[in-house]
Amino acid sequence: MADAKKLYIKTYGCQMNVYDSERMAEAMGGAGYVATDSPDDADMILLNTCHIREKAAEKVYSELGRFKPLKAANPNLKIGVAGCVAQAEGAEIMRRQPMVDLVVGPQSYHRLPEMEAQVGGGKRALDTDFPEEDKFEHLKARPKAARGPTAFLTVQEGCDKFCAFCVVPYTRGAEASRPAVRVLEEARDLVDRGVREITLLGQNVNAYHGVGEGGDWSLARLIWALNDIDGLERIRFTTSHPNDMSDDLINAHGECAKLMPYLHLPVQSGSDRILKAMNRKHTAEGYIRLIERIRAARPDILISGDFIVGFPGETEADFAGTMALVTAVGYGQCYSFKYSARPGTPAAERPLVDPVEASDRLARLQALLTKQQHAIQNSMVGRDVSVLFERTGRLPGQMVGKSEYLHAVHVNSDDIAVGDLRRVRIVNSGPNSLGGELLP
């Protein structure tokens, strides 16, 4: 049998790209490829790109430039670009980087093996269509190899919200949900391979409305069905929009035993004027009331969020609204960024806030968010939590896992294996993790 060819995938951005990279690696396994951690000995290099960060496309071009000597040394090396930059810049990438053999958008990954077979010797391929067929139906069944205790599972893609700063509706297309039966099949398969925690993924995951028995299923209905899978211990989902937090989903947080008490619910700003300019279609007050309802259902839930500061038109008064909202909510963890324009989005045409002022606001916001994060972490000391252990730590005898609140927890013990779910007493709190002791 010929030696397997080696595939190096570099993944940027969100968990959905991590999931897509796994699925592309699995699909290429059927074409005789095995994964490698090094581009140097690869037969194919694939960049799975993200368009969220500033100058995303330029970063992809400079990364590709680094592979030029590899291509020069091995003309048979195939280089591909996937992900959201591929979707947004497809033809431009082909024009600017002749060494790129193929460009594939996120909705066409099932065509990757076929494209790989076609390219080389000067032949190139570009596919950034939004095909009618569902790529998940055409991706091969996941191989049966054992895997770690946690897994991502994409259930929904695309977004119809059109926030003024965001490229997702353009790069990932309209909202589409996978049929419930397919999600349940994939979840059962993951559990058979050792997975104990599944994070359901979607750009707007709580807008999930997949076809299921008796009609369209909501995300809550899907979670309740997953709750019945023996061996699956934990369910999470991300990322959600406040307007899609339906009553059944809020109630599930209070009633569904396997749904973890952690919710990532971005708000972006605490100013109604800026929320309107962002086309978020909710108010700051509405968001705070929503958090209250969620906490009424599940009092210990840890809330995380996303913030953009210095959005075009943001004044100091608007920013004060953001600080007031953060104070009212009390976040356990957050991502916060200074606004930067994404080409092709409505906000990209608007005048920018003074960058020094925007940086100063970001520093003040992050100081408050860090204070809240540490206060919540410190409040965990003395509490008993359940920890799903995911890997060995850096120190001898140390194991690392995640609590139900998604805190990283370090425990020193030689009585823990990867995949164990154990009760742990938290004994100390560090900047980004907790320390614990195993309970009998």
Ligand code: SF4
């Ligand atoms: S809801 Fe999220 S994914 Fe959709 S446009 Fe807004 S920020 Fe982008």
